[in-house]
Every structure is written in C-alpha cells, then in structure tokens.
Amino acid sequence: MIPASFDYIRPVSIDEAAHVLGNAGDEAKVLAGGQSLLPLLRLRLAYPTTLVDVGRLEELRGIRDEGDHLFIGAMTTHDEVMRAGAIREHAPLLALAAATVADPAVRHRGTFGGSLAHGDPAGDLPAVARALDAQFVIRSMEGERSVGAADFFVDYLETALGPGDLLVGVRVPKLGQGWGFHYEKFRRTAQAWAIVAVAAAVRRDNGVIQEARVGLTNMGTTPVRATAVENAVRGAAVDNGGLREAANEADDGTEPPSDLHAKPDYRRHLARVLTFRALTLATPTPPPA
Amino acid sequence: MTEVGTARKRKEDGRLITGRTQWTDNLQLPGMLHVAFLRSPMAHARISRVDVSGALGRPGVIAAFSGQDFAAEQGSLPCAWPVTEDIVIPDHPPMAFEEVRYVGEAVACVIATDRYKAADALEAIEIDYEPLEPVLDMEEALTDASPKVHAAGNKSFTWKFAQGDIDAAFADAPVVIDRTYIQQRLIPTAMEPRAVVAQTDGDMFTLHSATQIPHVLRVMLAVVTGIPEHKLRVIAPDVGGGFGSKLQVTAEEVLALLIARRLGKPVKWTESRSEGNLTVHHGRDQIQHIQLAATQDGVIKGLKVDLLADMGAYLMLVTPGIPLLGAFMYNGIYKMDALDFTCTGVFTTKMPTDAYRGAGRPEATYAIERAMDELAVEIGIDPLEARRRNWIRHEEFPYTTIAGLTYDSGNYEAATDKALALFGYDKLRVEQADRRERNDAVQLGIGISTYTEMCGLAPSRVLGSLRYGAGGWEHAQVRLLPTGKAEVITGTSPHGQGHETAWSQIAADALGVPFEDVTVIHGDTMTAPKGMDTYGSRSLVVGGVAVRKASERLVDKARQLAAHMMECSPDDLDFANGAFTVKGTETAKTIQEVAFAGFASHNLPDGAEYDLDASATIDPENFSYPHGTHLCAVEVDTETGFVKIRSYVAVDDVGHVINPLIVEGQVHGGIAQGIAQALYEEAVYDAEGNLLTTTMADYLLPSAADLPDFVTDRTETPATSNPLGVKGVGEAGTIASTPAVVNAIVDALRPRGVRDVQMPCTPERVWRALQ
Numbered sequence A: 001m002i003p004a005s006f007d008y009i010r011p012v013s014i015d016e017a018a019h020v021l022g023n024a025g026d027e028a029k030v031l032a033g034g035q036s037l038l039p040l041l042r043l044r045l046a047y048p049t050t051l052v053d054v055g056r057l058e059e060l061r062g063i064r065d066e067g068d069h070l071f072i073g074a075m076t077t078h079d080e081v082m083r084a085g086a087i088r089e090h091a092p093l094l095a096l097a098a099a100t101v102a103d104p105a106v107r108h109r110g111t112f113g114g115s116l117a118h119g120d121p122a123g124d125l126p127a128v129a130r131a132l133d134a135q136f137v138i139r140s141m142e143g144e145r146s147v148g149a150a151d152f153f154v155d156y157l158e159t160a161l162g163p164g165d166l167l168v169g170v171r172v173p174k175l176g177q178g179w180g181f182h183y184e185k186f187r188r189t190a191q192a193w194a195i196v197a198v199a200a201a202v203r204r205d206n207g208v209i210q211e212a213r214v215g216l217t218n219m220g221t222t223p224v225r226a227t228a229v230e231n232a233v234r235g236a237a238v239d240n241g242g243l244r245e246a247a248n249e250a251d252d253g254t255e256p257p258s259d260l261h262a263k264p265d266y267r268r269h270l271a272r273v274l275t276f277r278a279l280t281l282a283t284p285t286p287p288p289a
Numbered sequence B: 001m002t003e004v005g006t007a008r009k010r011k012e013d014g015r016l017i018t019g020r021t022q023w024t025d026n027l028q029l030p031g032m033l034h035v036a037f038l039r040s041p042m043a044h045a046r047i048s049r050v051d052v053s054g055a056l057g058r059p060g061v062i063a064a065f066s067g068q069d070f071a072a073e074q075g076s077l078p079c080a081w082p083v084t085e086d087i088v089i090p091d092h093p094p095m096a097f098e099e100v101r102y103v104g105e106a107v108a109c110v111i112a113t114d115r116y117k118a119a120d121a122l123e124a125i126e127i128d129y130e131p132l133e134p135v136l137d138m139e140e141a142l143t144d145a146s147p148k149v150h151a152a153g154n155k156s157f158t159w160k161f162a163q164g165d166i167d168a169a170f171a172d173a174p175v176v177i178d179r180t181y182i183q184q185r186l187i188p189t190a191m192e193p194r195a196v197v198a199q200t201d202g203d204m205f206t207l208h209s210a211t212q213i214p215h216v217l218r219v220m221l222a223v224v225t226g227i228p229e230h231k232l233r234v235i236a237p238d239v240g241g242g243f244g245s246k247l248q249v250t251a252e253e254v255l256a257l258l259i260a261r262r263l264g265k266p267v268k269w270t271e272s273r274s275e276g277n278l279t280v281h282h283g284r285d286q287i288q289h290i291q292l293a294a295t296q297d298g299v300i301k302g303l304k305v306d307l308l309a310d311m312g313a314y315l316m317l318v319t320p321g322i323p324l325l326g327a328f329m330y331n332g333i334y335k336m337d338a339l340d341f342t343c344t345g346v347f348t349t350k351m352p353t354d355a356y357r358g359a360g361r362p363e364a365t366y367a368i369e370r371a372m373d374e375l376a377v378e379i380g381i382d383p384l385e386a387r388r389r390n391w392i393r394h395e396e397f398p399y400t401t402i403a404g405l406t407y408d409s410g411n412y413e414a415a416t417d418k419a420l421a422l423f424g425y426d427k428l429r430v431e432q433a434d435r436r437e438r439n440d441a442v443q444l445g446i447g448i449s450t451y452t453e454m455c456g457l458a459p460s461r462v463l464g465s466l467r468y469g470a471g472g473w474e475h476a477q478v479r480l481l482p483t484g485k486a487e488v489i490t491g492t493s494p495h496g497q498g499h500e501t502a503w504s505q506i507a508a509d510a511l512g513v514p515f516e517d518v519t520v521i522h523g524d525t526m527t528a529p530k531g532m533d534t535y536g537s538r539s540l541v542v543g544g545v546a547v548r549k550a551s552e553r554l555v556d557k558a559r560q561l562a563a564h565m566m567e568c569s570p571d572d573l574d575f576a577n578g579a580f581t582v583k584g585t586e587t588a589k590t591i592q593e594v595a596f597a598g599f600a601s602h603n604l605p606d607g608a609e610y611d612l613d614a615s616a617t618i619d620p621e622n623f624s625y626p627h628g629t630h631l632c633a634v635e636v637d638t639e640t641g642f643v644k645i646r647s648y649v650a651v652d653d654v655g656h657v658i659n660p661l662i663v664e665g666q667v668h669g670g671i672a673q674g675i676a677q678a679l680y681e682e683a684v685y686d687a688e689g690n691l692l693t694t695t696m697a698d699y700l701l702p703s704a705a706d707l708p709d710f711v712t713d714r715t716e717t718p719a720t721s722n723p724l725g726v727k728g729v730g731e732a733g734t735i736a737s738t739p740a741v742v743n744a745i746v747d748a749l750r751p752r753g754v755r756d757v758q759m760p761c762t763p764e765r766v767w768r769a770l771q
C-alpha cells in the first residue's frame, strides 16, 4: 500500500480520542480495523491529514447485556460478533450477517463499528442494524448522543457521524420470544461483497406471520428497510403463497445501484427472490405438537 | 525404488511459502532508489506538454523524466513474432512521448529515495493531453470510419491457413453448425506482482526481474537498449507465478535499465495490484466465428474458423502469434477432411494482449468443444457419441491431423471411459431428466470437454517456418562435485512449477545419487547461461529431457574413469543404483568414489582430463500432445442465474509422470483458472477506454471456497517423441475446463431455449439468457 502521507495518533482513552478528533479538523479519520479505510488510502481515494487509531481502546471492545438490549462496542470485530454467545442468543441476525463478511482475515481485523461508520450500503451489517432498529451511541467533545438507525445512514458512505465524532457502540434491542432469523446474501464468489442481500426477522404464531423486519443490503445509497414487505407479510398465512406475494414488494421504493456485477433491474429481481427465500428461512418452524 | 514417479514434496516450497527468499521486491541494495511511473489516464490522446519540474522539488525526489527524455535511447519494445510478411508492427516506445494509446501507458516517472515519496511526487507532474477518439470495438475498428490507433490503420495482419478442400467439405453438407463465440479479455493475476531492480557497475548491468524468461530477456534487452549482451546479466530470482504474463519484455524493464544507467544508482520498481491490472499484458480477447460441416450422422467433414484477435495498442513479444498457436488445434481430437483458418489481428486502444496460460489453445478448444455439443444437439445424439464418431481411435496413432500435426500417441477412449465411471454420467443424466420433468428451479447441466493440446514448444524448424524469432531447444548441464553431490544447471526458469524437485528426481535416477544430493541452478544468465526459459508447457518435455540426456552423458564419462580405476573395459561395467560393477563380480566403485577420484586426478587414464560434467541441448522432434476428458456437472439456479459447480472429473493423459504431486497441482490450478474464465474473470473497459476492473473487487477470481473438490485421475499413454515419455501438464487443465463448464451451463438451460451464455457466465448473464 502506497498512501499519501498522514499524521498518526493513537489515543489511550475515549476521552482523549474525542478530544483529538475534536481538534484535528475535517480531514482527520478514525482508523478502526482498516479494512475499508486502507483500501481507500491505497487507491488514493482518501487523503486524511491525520489517522486517529482507536485500535487499542479496550473500552470500545466487547458486548454487554444491558437488560432489554445488548450494547456492542464499536471495536468489536466481525469474528467476535459472529461467535459471541449473547449475540447468538439475543440478536442472531447480527451473527449470521457477520459470518458472511469477506473471509476470516478480514473478519478478524474489520470491526462492527467500522462497518457501520463507513456507511457502505453494500456492507452486511448496516441492513441488519436497520432491520433491528439499532441505536448508535456517538461521542464527541460536546458529549454523548444517540441516533436511531433510520437517521444514522444518510447517503452513500455518509452517516450521522460528523468530523469530531466517535462511534462508541451500538445498542441492539432484544426481540424476545418467537422470532426466527435469516440473512440471505447473494454474491458471485465466497469472499465477494453482496450484490444484494436480505436480512429478515420473522415472528410467527399459529401458522400466521405476526411481524417481520426486513433490511436490504445494496439496494440503494443507504441500507433500506423493506417496509412494504413488512406490511404485506403481517398476518399472512405461512403456507399459502403469502410470503411470495409479500416478497414481490421488496424492491418497492428502492433505487438499486448499477455496477459491473448487476444492473438495477436485475437487482430488483434479486431482491424479490431473495426476500422470499429469507422470509421462508427465517420463519420459525412450529414446535412439534 | 526410482525417484521418477514418486510423489516427492517440492523442495523449493519451504522458502516459497514462507517468503524467506529472494523475491525481486525483497532485494535491498545500498543507495537504491525507487521509481514510480505516471500513467496515462486517457485511452487515446496526443501529448502536447509534459512538465516534470514540479516533481523535482518534492521531498526525496532525485530525478523525474518524461518520455521525451528517453526518446533518443529507449528504442522500441520488441515483437519477436512477425507472423506475416506484411504485418504492421508499430513503434512501441517504452515511455510514450507523442501519443498515448491505452490507459496505463507510462508517460513520466519520478525517482526518489523511497516508494512513497516517488508516488507522492507524481501528483506534481503536469501533462496536457489532446484527446483522440478511443478505438474499443474490434469490428468497428476495421471499418473505414473508425479512428485509427496507428497511422498505418487498425489492422495488423491477416494470417491464413488452409488444408484440404474446404468447399467440397461444405458443399451440400447436410449439417452446418455456425456459431460465434467471444473470448473475453482476461488479466493474468500472478501472486507476485511484477518487480524490477536494475543496477550498474562500471559498464556492467544487472537486471533482477520477476520474469519467466531471463535468457530471452537478456537477448532482447541487449537489442533494445544497446547494452552489449556480454555486459548485461539478467536474474530471475524466485518468481511467484506468471501464467505467461511474465513472458514479456516490458517497458518497466527497459526503463529501469535506462534510469540506472543515467543516474548510476540501483533502482527498483514494484507494481501495485491496480497498476498490474492496467499494464500487465492481458490475455485472450478474440471473436471466434466457427463453422462446422458434418454428415447427417454427425461425421465432421470440414471446419472454418474466422478469428478477430485484439492485439491491443501495440504488438508485444509474441502478441500476434498467440491466436496462431490455436490455429492447429481447432480440429482438436477429431478427424476431418478440410480446415480453413483465418485470423485478423486488430489494434485497439487497450492494453496489449499476449500469452496467457494456454495461449491460443484454450480458445481453439473452447470453440471446437462448444461446437461439438451443438452438433450433437443438431442431429439428436448424446454429446459423447458425437465425439466418439469423430475422434482419432487409439489404434490410429501416430496420426497426422488435418492441421498437419502428427499426434504421436493418445487414447481418447480410455480416458473417456475412466472419466465416465468416476463421474457417474448415466446417473446424472437421469437426475437431469427428473429435474426437467419437475421444472425444478435448480436445473442440472452436464458439460464435456475431450481436449488435446500441443505443447512442449517446440521444434526450432517449425518455429522458424511460423516466422517466430527464436528456437525451441533447451539446455542442461550436470556437474558431479568432488564429494559426489550433483548440480543441475537448467535453462528453464521456474516460477512455481517445481523444477528444482522434478529435475532432481530425473538426475537422481540417472546418476544414481540420492534426491537430496542434487541442487538445481536456474534463472541467472551468469550461472545458467544457456536457455530458452519457461512457457508453453515446455520445461519438462524439452528441459527435463535435456537434464536426463546430460546426466546420461555424465555417467558415460564416469564410466570411463571407473573402468580405468578397476582396470577393465567400460563395456564390462554395469551401472545401477549409483555403482559401477564389473560384470559377474562383486568389484564395484560408487559414483561418489569415482567423483572424488576424478577430483584428485591421481590416476587418470593417459591423456585424459578431469571432466565430470556434461551438457545436452535438446531440440524436440515434435510437439507433445497431452489429452484428456473433463466432465463437469453444474446446478443452475434459474431464479437467480447462479451457477454452482456440483462435481468435476478430470482424467488427463500427460504421459509418464515424474512427480504425481506436481502433476496434481498443475491440474488443479489449471482447472481453477479455466473455470475462472468460464464464470468469473473479465477485464472491462468503459466507453472511454478506462479499465474498470482495476481491483480484485471488480476483477473477480475464485478461491477454494468457490470450487468443488476436483476428482482427478490419469491414463498414461507415453509420448513416443521423447525418451522420458512425458507430455506437458502446465496448461492442460486451463485448456480443458472452460468449455466443460460452459457446455454444462448451456446443457442445463437448453430446454429453456438457451444456446449460448457469454463468458464469464455471471449470474446476471445467465439470468438474462433465461428472460
């Protein structure tokens, strides 16, 4: 990697990090796992003057059970997310999605917070955070604030994080009983980014879908919540084509990107097919009578 | 136990895998400077102004040059294969100074104390371009209205080859298959990027380069730069893969030498992956029009091939010859009465193309193997049956094909039978029928490829008749050291193929010394001065045979000395297991004893010299013709277009096997690379001529996770054209696998009206083919 030159600071506390960021100006960048930032530096698509490496901040690491929600530190790696018992129990959708990120090397370096802060709609965690209504905890010199997922993702590679902001962690509400989960990712090779992916959480009762949450990866400039699907599927019977009908709403209101791997019409089609698959696989099977 | 045939682990792998070795980029020389190249962002433009002065003031910058600064001395990058008399070979300046003709062409450079400073300073160079029209489509390029890549026009050559009476073959032919296939442009992706270190010492020059061809490179660089050949040493240290992309004389190699000469300092350049995608020569990129005439029974009468081959912006070392290597392979393993081949080489404003694993033969094999499936469908028989009706039967060897090549040996029936049994062909056909019946969303397809190829380049006379600039011989020297150890000096230049291991096995058997007692020296024109290097699956078939012959000559010399030591006639000695034994007695001398006796020279025959080394130069009498049957089963998700390879069986016949592990490795890698062309890889230029696939996120390569477990096996029909009975294996997998995969996809979707899916068969393309 041959990046342009930059200053490098490694704060030892969240306070110091917030302070450093607050004073470093617009062109400073937080360095977490580096798995998105370093490629940008390598291609000289980003010219930060200062990198603030938060890699040694143990305070940003780890998962805490805080009653009705989990708190996941920003520096928790994808690998930790996919293995953590608390996540598997209370927010398995995160673990399912994290397990599809790239390859083991990237998952051991790349972080949960970095993935969200980067705001790449092709990333796997943002759509899940949308589906689960995660709350983003942000620190700056001004103090701490919290932003909901719906407001956090602003545009392509743009989030509610401004210069001087540090993402400390994310609160993920526990969904409670009766839910099933699936992350359906469509990609050309095992390590590739999603062409389209669908995060689905489904609560079923008595052969009827009570409630669903559906997030779409790479179907717009931000991760998308497929509300039309969620509305259509509510109350649908599990086995009479209701899921497929609801899934056909998946691309409603989306503006999928066009790139070498897929044109928008194909992405729309995929969103419908994959949403059906995700809903089907997420729907819990009833306990044996 | 003989060494040959043993599955030895490769002796070079420890250092290659750990990287504790002399990769060119690992080289550190005192005072070494670093070069960074500024590259054209325009596909086609006139350079109206270059100002490098801004870079000169930047930190760490020692010098900066434009193309104009080298204009007088840089010469033209060579093309060694002028395939026709009237071929257009445009000037190819290593650094452009008047016009740029592809995105990535070097236009200026900075030399600085480290890589980072050199790269930073590039941003201070100012260049004005007057845009010219890009030329991106081969068919349009040949129209009168097209803008011109070079003043002489966009056609480089048309090469024709005709055998038999093609009109008779097509006249009234009841079945004619007429198809056009596209060989997409590929980017060779060696694990080690290109790297160069150039240094001068007085009037001596040393160039380290991650190259496949140190020997050819030395000759060519001497011609291009005017540095006398005997003042130029070229070293290919350990090299991490090439696949043909390092069979080249590159702009960066020439310029590094010129810069080192000018500054009197060693300089290094190592490309980044993105720089490599732009400027490593690309592969394939042909439009193939194939017509096949057959009887109602599916017996082939004749084949017409009309090819457009994208040369890119310039002709590089063997650019125009690549499609021609395929000319003789379009008939594959099949008999026919006539063959008519035409190839037109076209200039476009893209990176030049050149050799890429298989070089011409994968293209040919793809077209004929696709067409064989179409023939089978046309007359309503199983695709295997269509092949059986046309292939050369094993009792017909040696067989001279319509293309004029004599296939020395082969057994297509045996390889096919073995492959069918391993694959479970009949069972899969039953499952396929069932899925069709049920209109399952996931359809099953079966693809066949019964390939052969010509490798072991090549008889020098044949190369001469094809107007290739060099010969096809290979050289080896074997030295017996005083303690009985041996050094093998080879002219081949391994870059991942395991020559150190295989050559040791060959020499160990011939000399009767332990495998561990052999060292193989290669890749340095000073220590291994004679060679033709490594490409075209030639190293074993030519270079390995030279090792064997040189070893045998050495044993003959040792025999003379042993006979003198034991006071008998050389004819009275048996040589086995490293010992000369007087026939019918227990009296013996080991080769190690003989080695030391020679070194001491206390008791040589009168007038004899201490001479326990021997050389051999082999010029092959024929190509070698590996063959095999590859079978591929794919599952196609018709809702998404996703193709999953469910099973893959390869039965290859590469003749005698020196090291089964190495053969296995080559077959696996080759199949993966062929599958990659079928499903994943494509270099994409946009309408302005910008390369879009400059990273591995855009230029997709499969990994182990995307590939099935390959089931591989062999039949062993020895080549009769060389004493080892070996055929090449370096490219076979790549040549065979691409059509097997695409045939399988088309087979899966044929009931839904699909006849072709353009490569790479991405999910989106497969899905669109179904709409």
Ligand SMILES: Cc1cc2nc3c(=O)[nH]c(=O)nc-3n(C[C@H](O)[C@H](O)[C@H](O)COP(=O)(O)OP(=O)(O)OC[C@H]3O[C@@H](n4cnc5c(N)ncnc54)[C@H](O)[C@@H]3O)c2cc1C
Residues within 6 Å of the ligand: A029, A030, A031, A032, A033, A034, A035, A036, A037, A038, A039, A054, A074, A075, A100, A101, A102, A103, A106, A109, A110, A111, A112, A113, A114, A115, A116, A117, A118, A122, A123, A124, A125, A161, A165, A166, A167, A168, A191, A192, A193, A194
């Ligand atoms: C080969 C490869 C394949 C990949 N494939 C996938 C994939 O399939 N799916 C997927 O989802 N991702 C993929 N990724 C990206 C990976 O998930 C990254 O881990 C993630 O995008 C960024 O996390 P990071 O910790 O590396 O962040 P960094 O690269 O260090 O930072 C990314 C951005 O976020 C900002 N940032 C990071 N942390 C904070 C913070 N705490 N507060 C404020 N700003 C912050 C940085 O300033 C920067 O702008 C891939 C990456 C690679 C290299």
